[in-house]
Amino acid sequence: MKLVSFKADGSTRYGVVVEGGIVDASAVLGHKYPSLRSVLEADALDELSALAPSKADFALDEIEFLPPIPQSGKIFCLGINYMAHITEMKRDKPKFPWVFMRTDHCQVGNNQPMIRPKVSERFDFEGELALVIGKTGHHIKQKDALSYIAGYSCFNDGSIRDYQRHSQLFTAGKNFYQSGSFGPWLVTTDEIPDPTKLTLETRLNGEVMQSACVDDLCFDIPYLIEYLSSLGPLRPGDVIVTGTPGGVGFGRDPFVWMKQGDRIEVEISSIGVLSNPIEDET
Numbered sequence: 001m002k003l004v005s006f007k008a009d010g011s012t013r014y015g016v017v018v019e020g021g022i023v024d025a026s027a028v029l030g031h032k033y034p035s036l037r038s039v040l041e042a043d044a045l046d047e048l049s050a051l052a053p054s055k056a057d058f059a060l061d062e063i064e065f066l067p068p069i070p071q072s073g074k075i076f077c078l079g080i081n082y083m084a085h086i087t088e089m090k091r092d093k094p095k096f097p098w099v100f101m102r103t104d105h106c107q108v109g110n111n112q113p114m115i116r117p118k119v120s121e122r123f124d125f126e127g128e129l130a131l132v133i134g135k136t137g138h139h140i141k142q143k144d145a146l147s148y149i150a151g152y153s154c155f156n157d158g159s160i161r162d163y164q165r166h167s168q169l170f171t172a173g174k175n176f177y178q179s180g181s182f183g184p185w186l187v188t189t190d191e192i193p194d195p196t197k198l199t200l201e202t203r204l205n206g207e208v209m210q211s212a213c214v215d216d217l218c219f220d221i222p223y224l225i226e227y228l229s230s231l232g233p234l235r236p237g238d239v240i241v242t243g244t245p246g247g248v249g250f251g252r253d254p255f256v257w258m259k260q261g262d263r264i265e266v267e268i269s270s271i272g273v274l275s276n277p278i279e280d281e282t
Helices: 025-029 036-041 045-049 083-088 142-148 221-229
Strands: 002-008 011-018 021-024 075-079 098-101 114-116 127-133 149-156 180-188 199-204 207-213 239-241 263-268 272-280
Touching: 002 021, 011 025, 021 025, 025 045, 036 045, 127 199, 127 263, 142 149, 142 221, 149 263, 149 272, 180 272, 221 239
Parallel strands: 075 239, 114 272
Antiparallel strands: 002 011, 002 180, 011 021, 075 098, 127 149, 127 239, 149 180, 199 207, 199 263, 263 272
16 A cells, blocks of 8 residues: 555545545545554554555545645654664764654655755755554664554655764754655555665756665665664654665765755655755745
8 A cells, every 4th residue: 555644625634545536535445544554553554454455535646645644653764774874974883873864844755855955955865764653672682673564655865965974973964944854655565575686766946866785785674673772672654764875975976965846756666756855945
């Protein structure tokens, strides 16, 4: 299934993507589950699946996309986690995952503008695979890790490179308002049994910037889930963004930065295309 959070007719909703658009699941199940995250918390994906044969309530061009999980519990991001990206950034292979956090306010949904802040022109793209946790787990073993995933999505970890380098921590450069994007939807794991087979491509104004297979990860998905679940319980709706491949703007000569009027796309096989225009902060 493809599951989506969106706005329509002035209200926030969630639904199932079907031929012709979206079935508004919140109209049927909203009295029990006010959000897609609450569906995951209740382990109620089967109730959404039962709606999949229904006729679409909204066409895709009639809605405003939100991040699939608009209010995530945690958003863990991985830095320097593709071997090609490690090489282009001239870093040594890390001994442990480089983890930083993003907040909900710094991400937008598909087709919504990513904002270049006034304080910097160094607005970079990072196409990434994101996964959403579907059940609570603490000290999860690698052999069991994939069973804790509800589904996968595309992510653009938009980065303000000069602020990112103000210190050894990435937080400042990764959390500008509406600087990242997440979507267009969440694809459940029954459609993606092996995430290492996925391929990722990032395009800026139609030109390919990044192209890689997810099997180039330095720390793979089972290891990341084991590692992050050792910090504390992972819960339904938590997001893990697995890192970006080579080809980022900062790794190019000359540098390539996103600017007003650009369009950036992140496409992952079996998931779809996350597309966003770039606008300057007003």
